[in-house]
Amino acid sequence: MSSEQAFDAALDLLRRLDPNRLEEHLQNLIQLEPSLAEDLLSSVDTPLQVKRDSKSSHREYLCCDYNRDIDSHRSPWSNEYFPELSAEDLKESPFPSESLRELEVLANDSFDIYRDLYYEGGISSVYLWELDEENPQDYAGVVLFKKGDQSLSNWDSIHVVEAIHAGQDVTYRLTSTIILYLDKAKQMTLSGNLTRQTEKKAIIPAEGSLEHRNVAEVTNLGTLVEDVEIQMRTMLESVYFEKTRDIFHETRNSTGSIEGQNKEAHQEIIKGIQGM
Amino acid sequence: MSSAFESIVSRVISDTPSGEIKEVYQDLITIAGENSQNVILEAIEQYNIKNTIPVDVNGSNVILSSYNKEGSKFFDPAQSIIFSVDHLNRKGLDIAPYQGSELKEIQQGYLQELNKYVEKNFTGQASVAVYPIPQEESKTAIVIVSTKYNPGNFWNGAWKSEYVYDSRLKQLKGFIDVQVHYYEDGNVSFKSRKDVEIADSESPIKSIQQVETEFESNLDVSFTELNERQFKQLRRRLPITRSRVNWGKAIGNYRLGRDAAQGKPPQA
Numbered sequence: 261m262s263s264e265q266a267f268d269a270a271l272d273l274l275r276r277l278d279p280n281r282l283e284e285h286l287q288n289l290i291q292l293e294p295s296l297a298e299d300l301l302s303s304v305d306t307p308l309q310v311k312r313d314s315k316s317s318h319r320e321y322l323c324c325d326y327n328r329d330i331d332s333h334r335s336p337w338s339n340e341y342f343p344e345l346s347a348e349d350l351k352e353s354p355f356p357s358e359s360l361r362e363l364e365v366l367a368n369d370s371f372d373i374y375r376d377l378y379y380e381g382g383i384s385s386v387y388l389w390e391l392d393e394e395n396p397q398d399y400a401g402v403v404l405f406k407k408g409d410q411s412l413s414n415w416d417s418i419h420v421v422e423a424i425h426a427g428q429d430v431t432y433r434l435t436s437t438i439i440l441y442l443d444k445a446k447q448m449t450l451s452g453n454l455t456r457q458t459e460k461k462a463i464i465p466a467e468g469s470l471e472h473r474n475v476a477e478v479t480n481l482g483t484l485v486e487d488v489e490i491q492m493r494t495m496l497e498s499v500y501f502e503k504t505r506d507i508f509h510e511t512r513n514s515t516g517s518i519e520g521q522n523k524e525a526h527q528e529i530i531k532g533i534q535g536m
Numbered sequence: 537m538s539s540a541f542e543s544i545v546s547r548v549i550s551d552t553p554s555g556e557i558k559e560v561y562q563d564l565i566t567i568a569g570e571n572s573q574n575v576i577l578e579a580i581e582q583y584n585i586k587n588t589i590p591v592d593v594n595g596s597n598v599i600l601s602s603y604n605k606e607g608s609k610f611f612d613p614a615q616s617i618i619f620s621v622d623h624l625n626r627k628g629l630d631i632a633p634y635q636g637s638e639l640k641e642i643q644q645g646y647l648q649e650l651n652k653y654v655e656k657n658f659t660g661q662a663s664v665a666v667y668p669i670p671q672e673e674s675k676t677a678i679v680i681v682s683t684k685y686n687p688g689n690f691w692n693g694a695w696k697s698e699y700v701y702d703s704r705l706k707q708l709k710g711f712i713d714v715q716v717h718y719y720e721d722g723n724v725s726f727k728s729r730k731d732v733e734i735a736d737s738e739s740p741i742k743s744i745q746q747v748e749t750e751f752e753s754n755l756d757v758s759f760t761e762l763n764e765r766q767f768k769q770l771r772r773r774l775p776i777t778r779s780r781v782n783w784g785k786a787i788g789n790y791r792l793g794r795d796a797a798q799g800k801p802p803q804a
Contacts (some may be wrong), residue, residue, distance in 0.1 A: 265566055266566055266567045267564035268566075269562075269563040269564075270563070270567060270569050272559065272563050273548065273560060273563045273564070273567075274723070275719050275722070275723040276552060276553065276556050276559060276560055276563075276717070276719065276723070276725075277548065277551045277552065277560075278551050278725055279725050280725065281551065281723065282548075283546065283757045285547075285551070285775055288544045288547055288548055289567065291540070291544055292541070292544055292568055293562075293567050293568070296567075318702035323794070342746070369760065369788075370783065370787050372789050373781075373787050373788070373791055374781050376790070376791075376794070377772075377775035377776070377777075377781060377790060378772050378774075378775060379771050379772070380772065407770050407771060408770060412766060413766040413767070413769070413770055414770075415770040415771060434653055437722075440770075442762050442766050442767060444758050444761065444762055444766075447728060447754075447758060448726070448727065448728035448732070448755065448758055448762075449725075449726070449727050449728075450724070450725075450726050450762065451724070451725055452718075452722060452723050452724030452725050453722050453723055454721055454724065455539055455721055455722055455726070456721060472628070475784055475785050478783065479783040479784045482781065482783040482787075483780075486667055486780060486781055486783075489771075490773070490774075495770060496767075497763065497767065499722075499724055500724065500726075500762075500763075500767070501759055501762070501763040501767070503691070503718055503724075503759075504716045504718055504724065504726040504759075505726075506561045506757075507684065507691050507692075507693040507716045507718065507726075508693055508695075508714060508716050508726065508755065509550055510659055510660055510684035510693050511657065511658065511659060511660040511662070511682040511683060511684050511693045511694060511695035511714070512657060512658050512695050512748070513659045513752075514656070514657040514658060514748075514749050514752060514754055533666075
């Protein structure tokens, strides 16, 4: 069996098994086939972990595979790894270049304001990294948000972005996953994740200072993430609260059965009229 | 096969939505290889019994459970037959007559009443069972399963309720278990379970109808409440200004505005 087939089968399994136990099943599959570990851990989004930055007033930041080195995670606030790494390990640790770090600082500051406006609480973090040395303007990154009280409700947004520049034109490729968990005092749980991909072209004026270009980058990225989150929030609302309820009533319906039949009959009538 | 392997397979199988067992079987074979087939099939058999899965026996649905298991075979007291089961394909095979278990008159009455109730209130592919419990004369097992599978549109739904009625104590005990799986562009699961215990039930089917109808309308209320409260508190549809964020150099003004409103001095 090729490893690619095994990887696809593992991804298929993970979208079938209880999303609320995703991390446990991820470990199960890795035990079954240890060679899948690296690919699975880097391509499956799991709920974000929170750490505190002891060099920046113990401010909280978000952790995922993209800001991890060994068992430490880089903070967007102080740009340091916690728990602290040995000087030896640090020589090998990934950091953004000085100019990319400037963009990262601006992005963190702007998305922190966005977080406050939409989430009214929660945590945000942005991490950027170079794609290749020959095109220093190109970069990839991840924009993260987390809000919740852990036990009854939790929201994690994970936006992985790639920005490819060609002159003034920039193509942004965004893969967004939102992991949403809701629990009503153990009577019912709604949990899971939805993913969508978006591509958008935008312009960064070639002239102007680095600071100007950075503001334009963050404006493009911010507008894109905001658009996608607004759409995905609507999608989540419809899947979680309408779609699953409708499917439930496909198994039992004693209260609204007549209503449902009427609706179907209406749709038939409308179709009939449209067909004339 | 090691027991660690068996325990992983069993954890994966036991967490599978009831309409997706074949796909999960295939995925496990792809990852663990053909020689793991027996371990996986063994786990699926356990799953079918524990989850009271209906199988197709000559065109009629018979629910599998610990109550109608005889060695490696299963029987249906309503039809007086015994059969073996292809657990992966959910089919009854080698059907033979069987007199080892019969429904008493009162249990035949439950079955008729149950069929009527289920026909009126369940919209999915519904199956029911009324099984005597060996060595416990006054007890009857009652099971309802209703499923709607729509893999073409990436969703599956399953209702299951299982009770034991004690006609001597007039006691009904059991649970309702509901699962919905939606997996287009993601993996969303809705689950609800309710334990039922009714102390003074003269008629088990009437009690079941009452408790299940109440469960259904409570769920509708819960969906609305989860949406109105928890979900809305996680993320706003739009900022309080009712307009999208004004990105760019001036974005810091939001912070100035908020700090001013809270009486904080502007940050340097």
